[in-house]
Amino acid sequence: MMTNAIRKTGTWQVLLAIITLVYGLVYYELFLCKKIFMHDSLMYYGSFHYYIENIKKGIFPYWDPFMQMGTYFYPNISLYGLLDPFCLIGALASKIFEISPLTLFVYLRLYRLFIFVSGAFFLFRYFSKHTIASLLSSGILLFAVTPENLSQPMMDYCFTIPFALYFLMLFLDNINSRKRYLYLFLLVLISGITMNVFIPAAYLFSLVIFLILVLLLKIRNPREIARSLADKKMLVSIVLAVLLLAMMAAPPVSVKLRDASISGELFPVGRLIDATSHTFKKMMASELREDIFSEAFTQKRGVFISYGNLVNLLYPDISNMDYWAKKRYLSAASLYFGIIPLLVCIIGLSSLRSKYKPLIIIMFLLTFISAFSHTGLVSPYNPLQKILNTLFPPLSMIDTRINLGSLIFFYICLFLSVTMGFLLREDNLEKMIRLKYRRIMTLCAGILLLKAAITAYFAEKLLFISAYDLFVLMLVGFFALLILSFRKGMISRGLFLTSLFLLIFADLGYYNVYAARSVMVSSRPYYDFLNTKSDYRDWSIMELNRARQWFEYFRLPFEEYAPLPAFGETMIETKGAVIGGTLSSLFTTRRYYDMFSILSMEKQLAINGLLFPIVRFYPENMVANATDKRSLLNYLEDSDIDKIGRLAVLEKPGTINRPFKITSLDQYEDVTWFGTDEGIFLYNRYEPFMFAIRKNLQSFLASEDFSIQVVRFSINEIAIEVKNRVDGYLYYNDGWSRYWKAFDSNREIPVLIANYNSKAVFLAAGKHLIRFVFSPGHYKIALALYYAGLVLSLALAGLSWHYSRGTLK
Numbered sequence: 129m130m131t132n133a134i135r136k137t138g139t140w141q142v143l144l145a146i147i148t149l150v151y152g153l154v155y156y157e158l159f160l161c162k163k164i165f166m167h168d169s170l171m172y173y174g175s176f177h178y179y180i181e182n183i184k185k186g187i188f189p190y191w192d193p194f195m196q197m198g199t200y201f202y203p204n205i206s207l208y209g210l211l212d213p214f215c216l217i218g219a220l221a222s223k224i225f226e227i228s229p230l231t232l233f234v235y236l237r238l239y240r241l242f243i244f245v246s247g248a249f250f251l252f253r254y255f256s257k258h259t260i261a262s263l264l265s266s267g268i269l270l271f272a273v274t275p276e277n278l279s280q281p282m283m284d285y286c287f288t289i290p291f292a293l294y295f296l297m298l299f300l301d302n303i304n305s306r307k308r309y310l311y312l313f314l315l316v317l318i319s320g321i322t323m324n325v326f327i328p329a330a331y332l333f334s335l336v337i338f339l340i341l342v343l344l345l346k347i348r349n350p351r352e353i354a355r356s357l358a359d360k361k362m363l364v365s366i367v368l369a370v371l372l373l374a375m376m377a378a379p380p381v382s383v384k385l386r387d388a389s390i391s392g393e394l395f396p397v398g399r400l401i402d403a404t405s406h407t408f409k410k411m412m413a414s415e416l417r418e419d420i421f422s423e424a425f426t427q428k429r430g431v432f433i434s435y436g437n438l439v440n441l442l443y444p445d446i447s448n449m450d451y452w453a454k455k456r457y458l459s460a461a462s463l464y465f466g467i468i469p470l471l472v473c474i475i476g477l478s479s480l481r482s483k484y485k486p487l488i489i490i491m492f493l494l495t496f497i498s499a500f501s502h503t504g505l506v507s508p509y510n511p512l513q514k515i516l517n518t519l520f521p522p523l524s525m526i527d528t529r530i531n532l533g534s535l536i537f538f539y540i541c542l543f544l545s546v547t548m549g550f551l552l553r554e555d556n557l558e559k560m561i562r563l564k565y566r567r568i569m570t571l572c573a574g575i576l577l578l579k580a581a582i583t584a585y586f587a588e589k590l591l592f593i594s595a596y597d598l599f600v601l602m603l604v605g606f607f608a609l610l611i612l613s614f615r616k617g618m619i620s621r622g623l624f625l626t627s628l629f630l631l632i633f634a635d636l637g638y639y640n641v642y643a644a645r646s647v648m649v650s651s652r653p654y655y656d657f658l659n660t661k662s663d664y665r666d667w668s669i670m671e672l673n674r675a676r677q678w679f680e681y682f683r684l685p686f687e688e689y690a691p692l693p694a695f696g697e698t699m700i701e702t703k704g705a706v707i708g709g710t711l712s713s714l715f716t717t718r719r720y721y722d723m724f725s726i727l728s729m730e731k732q733l734a735i736n737g738l739l740f741p742i743v744r745f746y747p748e749n750m751v752a753n754a755t756d757k758r759s760l761l762n763y764l765e766d767s768d769i770d771k772i773g774r775l776a777v778l779e780k781p782g783t784i785n786r787p788f789k790i791t792s793l794d795q796y797e798d799v800t801w802f803g804t805d806e807g808i809f810l811y812n813r814y815e816p817f818m819f820a821i822r823k824n825l826q827s828f829l830a831s832e833d834f835s836i837q838v839v840r841f842s843i844n845e846i847a848i849e850v851k852n853r854v855d856g857y858l859y860y861n862d863g864w865s866r867y868w869k870a871f872d873s874n875r876e877i878p879v880l881i882a883n884y885n886s887k888a889v890f891l892a893a894g895k896h897l898i899r900f901v902f903s904p905g906h907y908k909i910a911l912a913l914y915y916a917g918l919v920l921s922l923a924l925a926g927l928s929w930h931y932s933r934g935t936l937k
Contacts, residue, residue, distance in 0.1 A: 139625060140260045146629055147267035150637040154644065155274070158238070161231050163644075164651040165278035172208050172281075173233055175201070177658075179210050180229040182843050183219040188911070189843045191865075191902040196716050197736050197885065198863035200394060201843075202907050203383050203715045209284055211324035211379065213918065214239055230654055240287040241277055245270045247290030248538055254297055255484050255542060256549025264629065265545035271636035272465035272541070273534045275643035280460050282531040284326040288318050289334050290538065296339060300348045303356040309365055309928035316369045317921040320376025324914060328380075329522035330532060336520070337494060341487050368924070375917030378910035386906050393865055395718040429508050430527045432501035437463045437533075441470055442579050444639045445596045459505045461533035462643065466635050467575070467600050468607050468628070469544055474571060476547030479564060484546055492539035498523060499532040552625075561615050572608045576601065596642055603635050679841035681829070682822055683737040717863050719885040726761045729810050734772040735764060735883060737861045739814065739821060743848055745834045746776045746888075747856040754779050760884050769817075776859050778888060779881040844903075850896040857888045858898055867904040872896050 157163040164170065175192065179201075182189045192201035205211060218232045245266050252262035277283045292315060299311035322331045343350045356362060387394045437459055440446050444464040498516055501507045509517065517524040526532075551557045561568070579601070587593050610631075614624045716724075724732065733739050754760040754777050763777060811818075821828075829836050833854045840847035850858055859882055870879045870889045873896070882888035889898060 167279040184223040244287040252545035256545040258549035261548035269541040278647040313925040378913040382910040461530040742861040
């Protein structure tokens with residue numbers, strides 16, 4: 129019956145049906161949003177949620193007041209793909225059709241996965257010149273990369289690379305035709321978007337090295353390409369392409385030039401966490417000057433794929449083996465893509481002759497070398513990686529090299545597509561099985577013996593380590609039996625291929641079902657939580673104490689009120705929260721990190737707005753001046769809780785660090801108060817104090833000398849009405865940045881730094897309406913350039929398409 133279906137409809141339709149059916153059966157609950165991924169893939173949903181909700185209101189968020197006492201929003205918007213045009217379309221759809229941002233987030237992650245696999249299909253077909261081989265390989269890629277991308281946001285690094293390489297090859301092929309302009313501007317368009325999706329190091333590395341190899345290996349004629357590029361029209365187009373790329377790269381470049389840690393205010397805390405395995409040292413900003421801890425100590429280490437991931441090619445369920453976990457041989461990346469595709473790749477390595485073979489192998493090796501460390505999961509760069517980092521400096525930006533796992537699969541499946549394209553063409557399959565029969569059977573036996581040896585060594589068991597692994601062993605046997613039956617003429621070519629496809633996707637389907645248990649959970653609690661956020665609010669903060677939507681006078685601790693820790697930020701929609709565990713953001717302000725790393729958790733409760741209101745008024749006699757930043761941090765750490773609440777310390781303009789040079793971290797003690805457990809313990813300890821303070825909120829907001837009230841609040845702005853009979857300072861317990869401006873009615877007034885990382889303005893006695901506005905002018909200009917470049921690139925690609933068809937002259 130199956131072979132008849134093949135004859136009637138064609139093999140590729142049957143193969144597509146198998147892929148769709150198996151994938152749909154495994155992940156239908158994800159498509160229906162009945163289940164949702166977890167771990168790091170969901171960690172930054174909070175940022176996405178607030179971004180979508182604000183975009184729907186016509187507000188572009190530059191500042192994140194909901195997290196870490198307030199911090200820059202826009203670097204994380206760029207790095208987590210929220211400048212992806214799809215997100216803007218999704219925000220519009222969310223507004224029109226009332227789609228939940230959580231549903232939108234699920235489809236955002238799936239969209240990137242399918243863009244990656246779709247681009248891979250077109251590139252596979254380009255190299256293999258065979259639709260069935262390309263579809264088979266891209267289907268294997270889809271099943272192989274899905275589990276790891278449901279638990280880790282690995283696809284952000286590379287989901288545009290296959291299409292970029294495809295457009296690059298088409299550009300080179302059509303270098304002398306009208307179509308060259310179309311593919312050039314498509315490449316520009318996808319490159320510009322990638323610049324604003326995530327750190328584009330892996331993208332640039334793949335594109336540049338791929339092009340160099342294509343020319344060095346003479347896959348395309350370098351002289352012909354150079355001659356064509358010298359054409360005047362082409363030169364003008366290339367100059368225009370470079371200008372468009374510069375425009376679209378404006379947002380990340382502006383952040384790098386104006387706000388990066390050495391010359392600006394941002395601090396890459398995500399890199400610090402990865403490089404130090406969540407262990408921090410107590411230190412002060414004033415003792416580090418401008419050589420910055422992250423630059424001096426974190427670029428020498430990374431999180432890598434290790435030996436366990438290699439063995440994972442043979443063992444799909446090895447992550448659950450205790451003996452691997454104890455030896456820390458296995459990282460978060462999964463490298464299982466089916467035992468039979470692995471066998472076919474090994475056969476192709478020894479037998480295939482193709483001009484593309486060296487190109488694919490070298491790209492695979494360079495990617496694998498970048499991702500692998502023989503010294504362990506978290507370790508220093510090895511010598512080869514140091515060489516690659518030196519030859520291609522952007523690579524040093526990627527400390528979490530396990531994220532290259534999807535790219536490793538991509539190049540393996542690219543080779544697989546070329547191999548299968550050769551085997552499925554004419555009578556090559558029959559010749560291969562006839563000539564290489566003994567080698568194939570030996571390889572099958574060798575895989576079984578290798579698995580037996582590895583299992584015996586690490587697990588001290590017999591041939592299999594689980595029921596799933598026994599299934600994999602049986603697949604190897606079925607594969608050998610298929611080869612034997614086809615060689616003997618017992619089954620037709622169509623039945624052989626259909627059986628092969630079924631074996632492959634039975635294995636990968638089982639693998640995805642198995643993996644989905646640990647990377648997906650029911651989405652119902654998440655939706656319920658978003659729909660009933662008010663149920664999780666501190667009961668002592670009654671509605672009468674609230675000023676405006678999304679603002680409350682106190683922050684809430686994350687752990688007590690959000691039952692969904694994978695969200696990363698609290699979804700209570702209050703003015704910020706204390707985050708459990710380590711900092712859940714790639715970036716924070718430098719001052720926030722300094723304060724967080726020197727002040728104990730107890731002082732964090734006081735200084736971050738949990739024990740005292742976020743807005744306060746301090747008469748002049750309750751304000752002190754700091755002599756330098758280090759002494760201010762010392763003062764805050766040495767003061768008791770009550771003193772921190774009663775007195776504000778200001779940094780006058782010109783306050784500087786003490787000169788100091790650090791040579792080693794050994795002289796500093798480890799910071800121990802980042803853990804969730806300690807935060808919950810301290811919160812419970814201070815809960816009676818919090819209740820008493822919050823119940824008497826009005827005593828902080830009004831007295832015979834002053835009264836204050838928040839009258840308006842949004843993600844980039846807050847307006848506070850102040851009536852004061854004495855001179856003093858309005859204090860806003862929110863992160864400081866040089867881009868904050870303050871206005872007294874319509875008159876701009878200076879913003880001072882208070883309590884190391886907060887804001888304050890001086891107010892003479894009288895009645896005031898104070899507005900704090902976060903307005904990073906350079907980033908607004910950069911955004912305008914990005915969107916202008918995006919529209920122009922799209923328009924030029926459209927015009928080039930018409931030109932290539934002869935519609936336009």
